[in-house]
Structure formats: C-alpha cells, structure tokens
Amino acid sequence: MYSKCGDIAKAIQIFEESPRRDLFTWTSIICGLAMHGHGKKALAQRLCSCWIDRIRAKVFPVNGEGFRVGSEIEHYGCMVDLLGRMGCLKEAYDLIMGMPTEGNEIIWGSFLSACRVYNNVELGEVAARRLLELDPRDPWGRVMLCNIYAEEAKYDRSMGLRKEIKEKGLKKSPGCCSIEVNGSVHGFLVEDNSHPCYNEINSMLEKIEKLMN
Numbered sequence: 001m002y003s004k005c006g007d008i009a010k011a012i013q014i015f016e017e018s019p020r021r022d023l024f025t026w027t028s029i030i031c032g033l034a035m036h037g038h039g040k041k042a043l044a045q046r047l048c049s050c051w052i053d054r055i056r057a058k059v060f061p062v063n064g065e066g067f068r069v070g071s072e073i074e075h076y077g078c079m080v081d082l083l084g085r086m087g088c089l090k091e092a093y094d095l096i097m098g099m100p101t102e103g104n105e106i107i108w109g110s111f112l113s114a115c116r117v118y119n120n121v122e123l124g125e126v127a128a129r130r131l132l133e134l135d136p137r138d139p140w141g142r143v144m145l146c147n148i149y150a151e152e153a154k155y156d157r158s159m160g161l162r163k164e165i166k167e168k169g170l171k172k173s174p175g176c177c178s179i180e181v182n183g184s185v186h187g188f189l190v191e192d193n194s195h196p197c198y199n200e201i202n203s204m205l206e207k208i209e210k211l212m213n
Helices: 008-017 023-035 039-045 049-059 073-086 089-097 105-117 121-134 140-151 155-167 198-212
Strands: 176-181 184-189
Touching: 008 023, 023 073, 073 089, 073 105, 089 105, 089 121, 105 121, 105 140, 121 140, 140 155
Parallel strands: none
Antiparallel strands: 176 184
C-alpha cells in the first residue's frame, strides 16, 4: 500500500520490520522500488549485494535439479526492471534468457528502456529485434533503438530506422498511465484533457509543484 502511494521509505521500513517475509512481501517491495524509479538508489542504500542474492533465492526458488519454480512472469519482470535500472544489463539479459517461458512485450520493453538509459547498442538491438518479432506494427522498439544509435553517433543507422518507420506508416501510441481510486480505474493519455476531473487534477498538481519548489 505504501509503495503504491509513493512512500517508499515507509514501505522499506515495514518490509525490514516484518517478522515473516514471504513471496508476496518480496514481490511487493521489488515492484514498489521498480515502479517509483528507486531501483539503483534504494538497492545501493537498503538492499546491498547480499540482498540481491536473497531476492533471487526468495522470488526464484530452485529445486533439486537447478530449475527455478513457483515464479510468475511478473516476478521476472520486476527483477529485470530492477537489474536494468542498476545498469546490470548482462545479468538482466541472462535472467530473461533463463526464463521458463518466452519474454513478453513488457519484459523486453523494460530491458530495452534500460539499454537506452545506458546506451548499450548490442543488447538494445537484441531487445528491439525481440519486440519486432512480438509486434511488427509497433514502432516503439524502433524509436528507442533510433535514440540509442543517435546517442552513440551511429547516425546512418538511426536515419535508416526513422526512414523505415515513415515508409511503413507506423505511428507510436501516446503514452498512458492508470490509477485505481475507490475501486475504479482511471486512465490518462498524453495531452488528454477528457477526464471529468481534469481541472481539479491540474489544480492539485499545480499546488504540489508549488510545495516542491
């Protein structure tokens, strides 16, 4: 609850004081850290390297033959996101390749985002190819790879991809997010002002911005 509300410090405090940490508590703290962008900072300060091993052991238990059991794809997604935010791209890639099922768009999308942050061309190309195989009409993977190429001054590759996107008439879907309030899910798109509480939400955001400044 605290992590969903953005109070990561309180969430970590409750987690550390919890007398019994099971699969659900470990999953909650991993998701909370990943969701609010505290992967690198929080793991460096709170979840030291030995905790990473504990997370792997708790979330990805291993049976006698060395296979991970009892973990859902969401758990892998959280761990991939955390490793990616920390810059551990090789570890994140190895984890994806060791999954019992094929990675979906969320897994590879999260990994590609990490490759974009750390400008890893080689692994970024791998992730983009996987996303292209999963959904050839989605331009997002191509756009991200274009940005990676541009950051590494590989302008010929970047321009080639942008030309391909234009020729195929691919359009990137607008960014979106959602939040659940009192049992109802509210969705928001970029530059969308159709929500019935649009003015009230903007007013509150302006108040929060003033308080932060």
